[in-house]
Each structure stands twice: as structure tokens, then as C-alpha cells.
Amino acid sequence: MSFKRPKGTRDFLPEDMVKRRWLFDVGRPVFERYGYGEIETPAFETLELLTCKDSLGEDAVKDIYRFKDKAGRNLGLRFDPTTPIARVIATDRSIKLPVKWCYNFVRMWRYEDVAKGRYREFYQAGVEIIGAEGPEADAEILMVVVDYMLATGLKQFTLRINSRKILDALAKKIGINNSIDIFRILDKLDKQGEKQVKIELSEFLNDRQIKEIFSFVRMKPEQARKYLNMSSLDVEDVVAALPAKYKKYVKIDFSIARGLDYYTGFIFETLIKGQESLGSVASGGRYDNLIEKYGGQPTPATGVGIGVERILEILETKKMFPKDLQPGPKVFIVPINDKAKKEAFRLTQELRSAGISADTDLTGKKFKKNLEYADSQKIPYAIIIGEKEIKQKKYLLKDMAKRKESRLSLSGIINKLK
RNA sequence: GUCGGUGUAGUGUAGCGGUUAGCAUAGGAGCUUGUGGAGCUCUUGACGUGGGUUCAAAUCCCGCCUCCGACCCCA
Numbered sequence: 001m002s003f004k005r006p007k008g009t010r011d012f013l014p015e016d017m018v019k020r021r022w023l024f025d026v027g028r029p030v031f032e033r034y035g036y037g038e039i040e041t042p043a044f045e046t047l048e049l050l051t052c053k054d055s056l057g058e059d060a061v062k063d064i065y066r067f068k069d070k071a072g073r074n075l076g077l078r079f080d081p082t083t084p085i086a087r088v089i090a091t092d093r094s095i096k097l098p099v100k101w102c103y104n105f106v107r108m109w110r111y112e113d114v115a116k117g118r119y120r121e122f123y124q125a126g127v128e129i130i131g132a133e134g135p136e137a138d139a140e141i142l143m144v145v146v147d148y149m150l151a152t153g154l155k156q157f158t159l160r161i162n163s164r165k166i167l168d169a170l171a172k173k174i175g176i177n178n179s180i181d182i183f184r185i186l187d188k189l190d191k192q193g194e195k196q197v198k199i200e201l202s203e204f205l206n207d208r209q210i211k212e213i214f215s216f217v218r219m220k221p222e223q224a225r226k227y228l229n230m231s232s233l234d235v236e237d238v239v240a241a242l243p244a245k246y247k248k249y250v251k252i253d254f255s256i257a258r259g260l261d262y263y264t265g266f267i268f269e270t271l272i273k274g275q276e277s278l279g280s281v282a283s284g285g286r287y288d289n290l291i292e293k294y295g296g297q298p299t300p301a302t303g304v305g306i307g308v309e310r311i312l313e314i315l316e317t318k319k320m321f322p323k324d325l326q327p328g329p330k331v332f333i334v335p336i337n338d339k340a341k342k343e344a345f346r347l348t349q350e351l352r353s354a355g356i357s358a359d360t361d362l363t364g365k366k367f368k369k370n371l372e373y374a375d376s377q378k379i380p381y382a383i384i385i386g387e388k389e390i391k392q393k394k395y396l397l398k399d400m401a402k403r404k405e406s407r408l409s410l411s412g413i414i415n416k417l418k
Numbered sequence: 419g420u421c422g423g424u425g426u427a428g429u430g431u432a433g434c435g436g437u438u439a440g441c442a443u444a445g446g447a448g449c450u451u452g453u454g455g456a457g458c459u460c461u462u463g464a465c466g467u468g469g470g471u472u473c474a475a476a477u478c479c480c481g482c483c484u485c486c487g488a489c490c491c492c493a
Contacts, residue, residue: 004466004483004484007483007484007485060491060492060493061493063491063492063493079493080493082493083493110492110493112491112492113419113490113491113492114485115487115488115492116486116487118492184491258492261493262493263493279492334453336452336453337451337452366451367451367452367453368451368452368453368454369454370454371453371454372454372455373454374454375454375455376454376455382453382454384452384453386452387452388452396452396453398453398454400454400455403453403454403455405453
């Protein structure tokens with residue numbers, strides 16, 4: 001019999017985990033710098049919360065992993081981080097607003113089709129600002145994303161911003177009812193091109209409407225303002241709140257329309273240059289009435305979800321991980337024969353006590369095999385220990401890559417490896 | 419969910435109706451015992467799954483599943 005992993009799941013072996021761990025560690029200081037506190041909610045919630053009608057469409061509900069507990073309660077696995085966070089805010093009245101919460105490599109489940117960069121079990125990072133309605137909060141979300149991207153080493157990326165309010169005004173102006181369908185199609189403009197989008201739109205709209213949409217998408221903000229007869233555009237306010245250093249990463253784009261389901265205003269997505277086909281690696285926006293839908297006070301909120309899986313994939317293809325990411329010990333202690341084994345074991349523990357990641361043979365392998373093993377595991381150093389070494393209290397420290405050996409005392413080794 | 423492709427040791431593959439299912443690599447043991455990435459010897463290990471056709475199926479047909487693309491979707 002042989003067992004398989006369930007579809008859409010992955011095993012992360014130590015060599016994978018060092019990379020994931022690296023990204024985790026790179027993101028955390030960014031969140032901390034901005035003053036976000038970390039939050040974690042249960043892996044499963046009541047199905048009632050997860051399927052709370054107004055917040056998601058029918059398709060989304062189908063993608064929830066659901067089950068009954070022994071008492072017959074209907075439960076489901078968390079499929080996004082925002083819903084449980086909204087639940088916390090809605091139900092815990094003692095929380096003083098605003099709050100700034102982050103989550104880093106939080107696990108999520110969606111029962112959907114697996115595709116490149118999409119799994120049924122995956123991780124996400126992100127931040128939420130709840131209880132602040134000004135454009136500064138939205139601007140800060142963008143700043144966090146920019147800093148996060150830069151921290152990963154990615155330098156060429158664009159945050160494309162738009163607003164649900166602008167799209168709604170546009171829909172009203174040109175007489176569109178089923179605006180969600182329309183803007184979903186429009187959202188593909190970048191990926192599929194004008195021709196294809198026009199074909200798809202013609203199913204719902206007449207030529208005049210399509211023409212107007214396309215001319216709108218190309219407008220400058222000031223033209224758009226005039227066209228929609230609005231005194232100000234929220235996306236412009238957000239850009240205005242941005243420090244100069246961040247402005248160059250941000251671009252107003254009236255064609256983007258991510259996640260129209262619960263967003264109420266400002267929305268954005270992040271594309272990596274050269275990796276546009278992978279889709280957005282960080283997207284979010286303002287959702288001012290979600291908390292209310294979960295039974296809380298009317299509460300403004302804005303945030304971002306960062307697709308760490310996609311970022312990892314991009315870093316992998318671009319070979320951007322630090323070279324020294326290597327699981328396992330830094331030094332492997334090799335006894336020359338059985339007599340030296342005991343001393344090797346003792347020495348290993350001595351190094352560990354000194355804070356050095358050290359390991360030794362536990363299987364009774366012979367000298368040569370142990371060297372081979374250290375080599376195959378890419379352990380950078382070996383210490384060779386035999387009768388001579390024990391007597392002299394000087395050990396042979398071998399640099400595996402350079403194949404060079406030096407005779408050092410224990411403290412000498414500790415100094416060198418620290 | 420739809421369409422197309424695919425499935426042979428851990429990995430990469432050969433076999434295209436009758437084979438002891440071949441090869442490479444990885445894994446294990448050794449090449450007489452104080453020096454590893456090579457070489458040599460030995461060794462472990464595979465036809466996704468269930469039906470059907472046939473004297474005979476890894477091989478042909480069908481269902482299911484997996485994986486890979488494309489579409490749909492992505493809260």
C-alpha cells in the first residue's frame with residue numbers, strides 16, 4: 001500500500017523550510033516597524049460565519065472545506081484571514097480602535113482547482129488597519145507593501161491602485177447594472193488585451209458603453225474627475241498622502257477591479273516586473289462595511305493580503321535566496337574509530353552548549369562514511385577526532401569546501417565557528 | 419467546473435501485445451580499517467487504480483484518480 005498526499009497539499013522538507021523561514025523572518029521586521037501586533041485566529045470557524053451571505057459570492061462558499069464535529073456543529077476551515085479578524089472586531093467590544101494587526105505565514109484552505117502557484121492549503125501574510133478611515137491609512141498599507149517587497153530583494157514592481165467608488169460612479173454614468181461582471185472582465189485587460197476584453201464585454205454592453213469604458217480607462221485622474229463629476233478621487237488622496245520615495249512604485253489604473261465582493265473604496269494589486277502572468281502578489285483595499293456585516297459597529301477598515309507562496313516562487317525562479325540558506329548543522333564531528341566515539345559525542349555537546357549547531361554520528365558509521373555523509377549534507381565543517389587529538393586536546397577542524405584542515409583547541413574552534 | 423495532454427523504482431527514462439520489465443542517477447553494503455565529492459563490485463527498489471478485449475496487457479479500449487498546461491474562478 002502506498003499513501004498519497006491529498007490533492008493540492010505539499011510537504012516542506014528542510015531545504016524548503018529554510019527558504020520559507022527566511023521570507024517569514026524578512027517580513028516580520030517590516031510589520032513590526034510599522035507597529036503592527038501579530039494576531040492568529042482558529043484554523044476552523046463556524047460555517048455560519050464563513051458563509052455569512054453578504055460578504056462572499058456563491059462560488060466562494062463552495063470552496064470552503066467543511067465538516068461536522070461530534071456534536072453535529074457545522075464548521076469550516078479558514079479560507080481567508082480577513083473574515084476571522086472581522087469577527088474578532090465585531091464581537092469583542094473591549095477592543096479599542098484603531099487596531100493595527102498583522103499575520104505572517106498563516107495557513108489557509110480553499111477547496112478549489114489547483115494551478116500554478118495555487119494550492120488547497122497555503123499560507124498568507126498581511127496587515128489590517130481597523131478603525132481608521134483617512135487616506136493616510138490606505139497610504140500606509142501601500143508603504144508596508146513597498147517595504148515588504150524591497151525587503152525580499154524584489155526591486156521592480158508596481159502597485160496598481162483604483163477605487164470601487166470610481167468604478168461604481170463609472171457604472172452609474174454609463175448605465176451598467178451588473179457592474180461586478182463587467183469590471184471582472186475589464187480587470188483582465190492587462191493579461192488578455194483590448195481585443196479579447198472587448199469581445200467579452202460585448203456580451204453585456206453595447207458599442208457606445210464599451211467605447212466609453214475604454215476611453216475612461218485611458219483618462220488621467222483630472223480628466224476622470226471631471227468626467228465623473230466628482231470633486232475629488234480617493235485614489236488621488238491616497239497618492240498625495242504617500243511620501244515621495246513610495247510614489248514611484250504606485251500607479252493609478254482604472255482597469256483594476258480586484259475582489260469587488262467586499263471592498264468599498266480604495267483597492268490595489270501588486271505586480272512583479274517580468275512575472276505579471278503570475279498575477280498579483282499582494283492585493284487589498286478598503287472594506288468599510290464588513291465589520292458591520294458580522295454584527296459589529298460600523299467600522300472603517302483597510303488592509304492587504306500578501307501572497308507569500310507566489311513570492312517564494314518568484315524568488316525561486318529568480319534565484320534570489322541568500323546562498324548560505326542551508327538546513328542542518330554547521331559542523332559534523334567525526335570520530336576516527338570506535339574508541340574516539342565517546343569523546344566525539346562529548347565534544348559535540350560541548351559545542352552545542354557554546355551555541356554552535358553541531359552534530360555527530362549516531363549510527364555507528366565508519367570514518368570514511370561519516371565524511372561522505374557530512375559532504376553529502378553540505379555541512380560546511382567537520383571535526384576529526386582520534387587518539388592523537390584527545391591526548392593533545394587539539395582537534396582537526398576541516399573546512400569541507402576548501403579541504404583545508406587546522407589543528408585547534410576547543411575554544412579556538414568555538415571562536416572560528418561562532 | 420470545462421478542454422487537452424500525461425502516468426514505468428526516490429528522480430529521470432527505455433520497452434509500443436509474449437522481456438527474468440532494461441538503463442542512468444539517488445539510497446544501502448563493501449573495495450582490509452586516520453581523510454569526502456571520482457572509480458569498481460554487490461544490493462534494495464517500479465508498470466496510478468478498477469473494469470474490459472485477448473490464449474496472452476506496462477503495451478489496446480472504457481471509467482476513476484494523479485500530475486502538467488489552457489480556460490473559468492481567485493473572497
